[in-house]
Amino acid sequence: MEPTTKTETLDIEGMTCASCASFVEKSLTRTPGVQRAMVNFATEKATIEYLPAQATPATLKEAVVKAGYGVTERAPDTSAADRQAEIDQQKALAYVKLKRRFWVATVLAIVIMPLSMLMLWPAMMARVNMQWLNYGLLVLTLPVLFYSGREFFTSAWNGFKHRAANMDTLIAVGTGAAFLYSLAATVVPGWFMRRGLMPEVYYDTTATIIALILLGKVLELRAKTQTSAAIKALMGLQAKTARVVRPDGQEVDVPIEQVQLGDLVVVRPGEKVATDGVIEEGRSAVDEAMLTGESLPVEKKTGDPVFGATLNKTGSFRFRVTKVGADTMLSQIVKLVEDAQGSRAPIQRLADKVSAIFVPTVVVIAILTFVLWFDLAPVEARLPLALVNFVAVLIIACPCALGLATPTAIMVSTGKGAEHGVLIRNAEALEKAHQVNTVLLDKTGTITRGEPAVTDFVPAEGQNAGQLLQVVAAVERQSEHPLAEAVVRYADAQQAPAIPATGFQAIEGKGAQASVNGQAVLIGNFRLLDEAGISLSPAVRRQADELLGQAKTVLYVAVNQQAVGLIGVADTVRDTSAAAIKRLQAMGIEVVMMTGDNPQTAAQVAAQVGITRYFAEVLPSGKAGKVKELQAEGRIVAMVGDGINDAPALAQADIGLAMGGGTDVAMEAAGITLMRSDLQGVVTAIELSRQTIRTIKQNLFFAFIYNTLGIPVAAGLLYPFFGILLSPMLAAGAMALSSVSVLTNSLRLRSFSPAKN
Amino acid sequence: MDTTEIIVTLTGLALSAFVIWYFFFSARQTAAAVSTSSGVQEVDITVKGGYSPDVIEVERGKPVQLSFYRDEENSCSEELLMPDFSIRRDLPAFKTTLVELLPQQAGTFTFTCGMGMLRGSLVVK
Ligand SMILES: [Cu+2]
Numbered sequence: 001m002e003p004t005t006k007t008e009t010l011d012i013e014g015m016t017c018a019s020c021a022s023f024v025e026k027s028l029t030r031t032p033g034v035q036r037a038m039v040n041f042a043t044e045k046a047t048i049e050y051l052p053a054q055a056t057p058a059t060l061k062e063a064v065v066k067a068g069y070g071v072t073e074r075a076p077d078t079s080a081a082d083r084q085a086e087i088d089q090q091k092a093l094a095y096v097k098l099k100r101r102f103w104v105a106t107v108l109a110i111v112i113m114p115l116s117m118l119m120l121w122p123a124m125m126a127r128v129n130m131q132w133l134n135y136g137l138l139v140l141t142l143p144v145l146f147y148s149g150r151e152f153f154t155s156a157w158n159g160f161k162h163r164a165a166n167m168d169t170l171i172a173v174g175t176g177a178a179f180l181y182s183l184a185a186t187v188v189p190g191w192f193m194r195r196g197l198m199p200e201v202y203y204d205t206t207a208t209i210i211a212l213i214l215l216g217k218v219l220e221l222r223a224k225t226q227t228s229a230a231i232k233a234l235m236g237l238q239a240k241t242a243r244v245v246r247p248d249g250q251e252v253d254v255p256i257e258q259v260q261l262g263d264l265v266v267v268r269p270g271e272k273v274a275t276d277g278v279i280e281e282g283r284s285a286v287d288e289a290m291l292t293g294e295s296l297p298v299e300k301k302t303g304d305p306v307f308g309a310t311l312n313k314t315g316s317f318r319f320r321v322t323k324v325g326a327d328t329m330l331s332q333i334v335k336l337v338e339d340a341q342g343s344r345a346p347i348q349r350l351a352d353k354v355s356a357i358f359v360p361t362v363v364v365i366a367i368l369t370f371v372l373w374f375d376l377a378p379v380e381a382r383l384p385l386a387l388v389n390f391v392a393v394l395i396i397a398c399p400c401a402l403g404l405a406t407p408t409a410i411m412v413s414t415g416k417g418a419e420h421g422v423l424i425r426n427a428e429a430l431e432k433a434h435q436v437n438t439v440l441l442d443k444t445g446t447i448t449r450g451e452p453a454v455t456d457f458v459p460a461e462g463q464n465a466g467q468l469l470q471v472v473a474a475v476e477r478q479s480e481h482p483l484a485e486a487v488v489r490y491a492d493a494q495q496a497p498a499i500p501a502t503g504f505q506a507i508e509g510k511g512a513q514a515s516v517n518g519q520a521v522l523i524g525n526f527r528l529l530d531e532a533g534i535s536l537s538p539a540v541r542r543q544a545d546e547l548l549g550q551a552k553t554v555l556y557v558a559v560n561q562q563a564v565g566l567i568g569v570a571d572t573v574r575d576t577s578a579a580a581i582k583r584l585q586a587m588g589i590e591v592v593m594m595t596g597d598n599p600q601t602a603a604q605v606a607a608q609v610g611i612t613r614y615f616a617e618v619l620p621s622g623k624a625g626k627v628k629e630l631q632a633e634g635r636i637v638a639m640v641g642d643g644i645n646d647a648p649a650l651a652q653a654d655i656g657l658a659m660g661g662g663t664d665v666a667m668e669a670a671g672i673t674l675m676r677s678d679l680q681g682v683v684t685a686i687e688l689s690r691q692t693i694r695t696i697k698q699n700l701f702f703a704f705i706y707n708t709l710g711i712p713v714a715a716g717l718l719y720p721f722f723g724i725l726l727s728p729m730l731a732a733g734a735m736a737l738s739s740v741s742v743l744t745n746s747l748r749l750r751s752f753s754p755a756k757n
Numbered sequence: 758m759d760t761t762e763i764i765v766t767l768t769g770l771a772l773s774a775f776v777i778w779y780f781f782f783s784a785r786q787t788a789a790a791v792s793t794s795s796g797v798q799e800v801d802i803t804v805k806g807g808y809s810p811d812v813i814e815v816e817r818g819k820p821v822q823l824s825f826y827r828d829e830e831n832s833c834s835e836e837l838l839m840p841d842f843s844i845r846r847d848l849p850a851f852k853t854t855l856v857e858l859l860p861q862q863a864g865t866f867t868f869t870c871g872m873g874m875l876r877g878s879l880v881v882k
Contacts, residue, residue, distance in 0.1 A: 155806050374766075
């Protein structure tokens with residue numbers, strides 16, 4: 001085991017070259033206590049891993065200064081949210097610039113268009129000098145090309161140098177060719193005339209293509225910012241300040257970055273919980289919907305965990321900070337969603353392969369189109385026809401639609417999932433989830449609550465139920481045993497008045513005793529009563545056997561050495577389980593249950609929630625085997641579990657779903673984590689995956705069909721049969737629309753909401 | 758077929774051949790990572806219409822730090838995807854963005870822009 005190290009990042013000042021960086025690095029590495037030091041010249045940052053026992057941030061700074069460089073005091077605010085804010089600002093600026101370029105191109109294209117059509121009216125043509133008109137159009141087109149369309153050309157050129165070709169390459173070559181031809185026709189019309197050609201110009205084509213493609217880009221950018229809206233909303237939930245209680249009892253508002261582990265933080269009603277911790281004092285209801293998707297507020301009392309970004313509703317409380325910064329639940333969720341958004345779905349593989357070779361292939365097709373038209377068309381029209389079709393092929397081909405099809409849908413849906421408390425690990429998990437046809441539920445903690453609850457309260461003959469409950473609750477309130485908590489919850493739910501108990505004593509492994517209203521009360525298992533010499537009446541014994549037969553735990557109650565009642569306790573089925581299971585079955589999924597219980601109990605629970613197939617008496621080590629068994633039947637299995645011993649089964653399943661409150665180990669092994677503890681999350685996850693994959697398939701289908709139909713039509717394939725040619729301007733409109741429609745289709749996922757019964 | 762047609766045809770075929778060779782078969786710019794004293798493999802990559810270098814060789818099992826400097830505003834390159842490592846980053850223009858990863862398996866892993874047209878590969882040995 002290595003000793004724990006700390007990591008510190010310093011901003012270094014005054015480095016002028018890479019060798020400065022290595023000098024600083026050496027100096028830091030030689031400092032005692034430093035394990036590793038890494039200096040990046042480009043970012044001017046040093047990342048140092050050190051042993052806190054031997055070095056401190058101050059000694060590290062000293063080492064940098066000794067080497068002859070400075071350390072910039074960093075404002076403590078370079079959080080993920082701030083970095084995101086900077087990126088957003090840059091994007092907003094780029095958007096404004098893009099819009100300006102679009103408007104310039106549009107306005108000029110609107111002027112250029114009618115002017116180029118003058119030739120359609122011979123009467124007008126007679127009055128205008130053709131030569132001068134062309135020069136006029138040239139002047140109008142120049143800003144469109146060199147201001148609005150400049151980026152296409154620089155990007156194409158930069159790409160060309162890297163042997164890379166992108167959409168800009170297509171646009172640059174297409175518009176460039178149309179422009180150069182027009183330029184030649186304007187400057188040396190005689191050359192064309194001598195060869196029997198009309199010196200036609202295509203300035204309108206050039207300008208309109210650029211205007212339309214910029215329109216597409218404007219729409220695309222606007223839609224794209226919406227794909228990441230969900231994760232930005234999540235990041236924005238982070239509280240900015242926390243009210244920390246100082247050792248002297250004073251309450252101070254401090255920026256969230258300065259809150260440290262072990263700090264005591266106060267939260268008042270209506271306030272956001274600043275970070276993760278455990279309640280030390282007070283109780284309240286907390287709205288955790290933003291993290292778990294659970295719409296009802298959750299009751300919290302001393303000892304319960306609270307999470308940053310959740311909203312305190314009713315009471316005040318103080319909590320001890322247990323996690324800050326990147327370790328908090330919110331940060332973990334954001335990280336998980338971000339990772340998922342960067343992952344690749346297997347369904348995307350073909351599209352990836354195609355986009356890799358797409359642009360150069362289109363360029364080759366365009367060149368061949370030019371050659372064929374030039375060779376086959378009548379001599380007097382061959383050059384303009386070859387040119388127009390060459391441009392049309394380049395402009396209509398849209399690699400963006402292919403590229404956007406999958407990632408945009410994944411982005412929207414992973415964000416949407418997080419909103420509903422469904423955290424998807426990666427795109428592959430999403431794709432697997434949509435194929436699932438069998439859901440295997442580990443009974444405890446998924447179908448059932450996983451914690452005991454009172455199911456039967458049986459007073460012996462002649463006892464007053466209300467009074468007995470009061471007495472029992474008085475004793476159990478003092479106990480910390482989970483079974484006692486279940487009894488107290490039951491009593492509270494029945495609104496039994498609380499009365500005091502004295503002389504409470506827990507009897508290890510058996511139960512407890514106390515005195516209430518001067519009566520000696522014993523509550524516990526059979527041994528407790530047996531050892532106290534209390535015997536059960538035949539009626540009570542019969543009732544106890546009945547409860548035991550239902551696989552319930554029985555608590556025996558004795559007052560003044562007489563058995564007066566029984567309490568049946570069992571793990572109960574969640575209210576939502578039956579409905580969720582029904583919903584899954586309606587989706588065509590077979591739901592199978594597995595449990596460690598005996599076959600009778602298993603059958604009972606299964607019948608209660610509408611499950612027909614179940615495995616009983618499954619040992620924890622046998623869970624993964626049951627998954628395999630189902631897989632051997634050719635099923636695609638989703639395993640739902642919550643405990644550590646579920647991890648192997650979660651990993652074995654085609655897709656594992658770890659349920660909320662689940663352990664880290666289970667989450668590690670699961671493709672999907674459900675923040676909310678009920679089966680509705682399973683329905684949501686599978687429905688979301690089905691909708692997402694459907695959207696992706698639609699997108700991919702559209703993108704492939706668009707390109708496979710568009711390119712041949714633009715090449716003039718229909719011309720010999722129907723006389724149809726595609727104008728490059730129409731091609732530009734189609735291309736702009738194609739990527740926008742793929743994006744819009746993905747954005748439809750934003751309206752996803754899980755079906756509720 | 759007149760002479761012009763023959764010239765156009767031959768030029769077109771030659772151009773097509775060039776495009777195919779240039780984009781698919783010509784040699785790429787390869788760079789091997791530089792290991793620092795602390796064992797981190799560092800590579801500086803410039804993003805401008807493509808990635809240079811666009812083939813990066815690193816060793817397996819050692820942490821890698823890629824510094825992407827985006828030297829343009831063109832929106833094509835604003836996103837960086839490394840799907841095999843579940844990485845999606847926005848690259849701010851004229852800024853350096855650090856990407857850290859730990860390659861554990863040997864192989865060739867592509868990284869691309871948001872739309873998959875700019876490409877580079879990380880060759881893990
Ligand atoms: Cu496009």
